[in-house]
Amino acid sequence: MGDGAAPLFTFGVIADIQYADMDDGYNYHGTRKRYYRNSLRLLSDAVRWWEEGEERERRPGFILQLGDIIDGFNRRHSASKRALQTVLDEFSNCSAEVHHVWGNHEFYNFSRDELFNSVLDSRDKGEGSMEEVYAYHFSPAPKFRFVVLDAYDLSIIGRDESSERYKQSMKIIREHNSNDELNEPSVSAFSMLEGRFVKFNGGFSQEQLDWLDRILVSADEKEEKVTIVCHICIHPFSTCSICLAWNYDKILSILNSHKSVVCFMAGHDHDGGYCRDEYGVHHLTLEGVIETPPGSNAFGTVYVYEDRMVLRGRGRTSDRVLMYR
Numbered sequence: 001m002g003d004g005a006a007p008l009f010t011f012g013v014i015a016d017i018q019y020a021d022m023d024d025g026y027n028y029h030g031t032r033k034r035y036y037r038n039s040l041r042l043l044s045d046a047v048r049w050w051e052e053g054e055e056r057e058r059r060p061g062f063i064l065q066l067g068d069i070i071d072g073f074n075r076r077h078s079a080s081k082r083a084l085q086t087v088l089d090e091f092s093n094c095s096a097e098v099h100h101v102w103g104n105h106e107f108y109n110f111s112r113d114e115l116f117n118s119v120l121d122s123r124d125k126g127e128g129s130m131e132e133v134y135a136y137h138f139s140p141a142p143k144f145r146f147v148v149l150d151a152y153d154l155s156i157i158g159r160d161e162s163s164e165r166y167k168q169s170m171k172i173i174r175e176h177n178s179n180d181e182l183n184e185p186s187v188s189a190f191s192m193l194e195g196r197f198v199k200f201n202g203g204f205s206q207e208q209l210d211w212l213d214r215i216l217v218s219a220d221e222k223e224e225k226v227t228i229v230c231h232i233c234i235h236p237f238s239t240c241s242i243c244l245a246w247n248y249d250k251i252l253s254i255l256n257s258h259k260s261v262v263c264f265m266a267g268h269d270h271d272g273g274y275c276r277d278e279y280g281v282h283h284l285t286l287e288g289v290i291e292t293p294p295g296s297n298a299f300g301t302v303y304v305y306e307d308r309m310v311l312r313g314r315g316r317t318s319d320r321v322l323m324y325r
């Protein structure tokens with residue numbers, strides 16, 4: 001794994017904490033247990049690991065929180081702000097700065113306006129961002145860049161019903177999903193992939209894709225290694241089809257046209273997943289903390305070297321060596 005050598009830098013990854021101060025429950029179909037209070041304890045264990053489990057020079061310089069930091073149930077109990085503060089207090093025990101990604105549960109709890117300029121808006125930790133879309137990039141070390149993307153840019157959650165984005169998003173989802181309940185996937189006999197057109201997913205506007213393309217042109221020129229992070233998965237082999245971004249194919253073709261891209265990280269699918277695509281890009285889906293039972297965990301520490309990233313997983317998250325292409 002290359003553990004003996006000192007890494008260039010280190011970062012932590014964690015996804016789908018979905019904390020709520022409520023008893024354990026189940027997912028919508030009643031097939032998966034969700035441990036709402038335990039998720040905070042697991043975050044606390046992760047923070048302790050990042051702070052104390054490593055020699056000082058191998059501790060993370062930053063943490064990627066891949067979205068769904070608190071559960072949508074908080075909204076029903078008017079507990080959104082309190083729950084968020086509880087989770088942020090836990091993160092504050094970590095000396096590394098946290099980059100927050102926005103998932104569907106962020107929008108169940110807060111409006112897009114509330115999220116912008118809230119503690120969950122990490123754009124000020126980046127060096128270049130979009131204005132009305134939650135997307136930015138940062139370079140933690142020479143020759144390395146991270147891009148945070150907004151997978152609910154095209155979406156019918158978090159968008160004002162009178163907005164053009166909402167109308168465009170409703171048109172897209174209606175073309176592929178004929179159910180009254182748009183959280184329920186319409187699985188056609190021809191393609192399981194159609195199941196991705198549900199309300200709890202979203203996609204990327206052309207404006208965001210063009211912005212990403214420009215960042216990657218520049219990264220190619222500078223010979224940087226780029227890791228892209230977002231809540232929703234974009235490769236069908238790294239997730240079940242129901243957790244795929246609506247226009248995953250468009251973003252994949254952009255990533256695959258830039259030699260700088262080495263890795264794409266997401267959450268959303270609580271089972272986790274991984275594949276390396278035919279262009280050599282790693283697609284890593286982090287297991288969700290919310291569906292991780294007490295006694296286990298689901299997070300990772302990534303050690304970055306000249307030729308690879310080494311993921312050391314804890315609990316349900318496996319170790320992986322991610323060689324650059």
Ligand SMILES: Nc1ccn([C@@H]2O[C@H](COP(=O)(O)OP(=O)(O)OC[C@H](O)CO)[C@@H](O)[C@H]2O)c(=O)n1
Pocket residue numbers: 027028068072104105181183184185200243268269270271
């Ligand atoms: N068939 C369904 C499925 C879900 N819902 C409602 O949609 C909201 C989001 O669902 P939820 O499972 O909570 O979303 P997560 O982001 O936690 O998980 C995504 C993947 O399932 C993980 O594998 C919620 O309000 C559900 O009640 C629905 O109405 N109908």
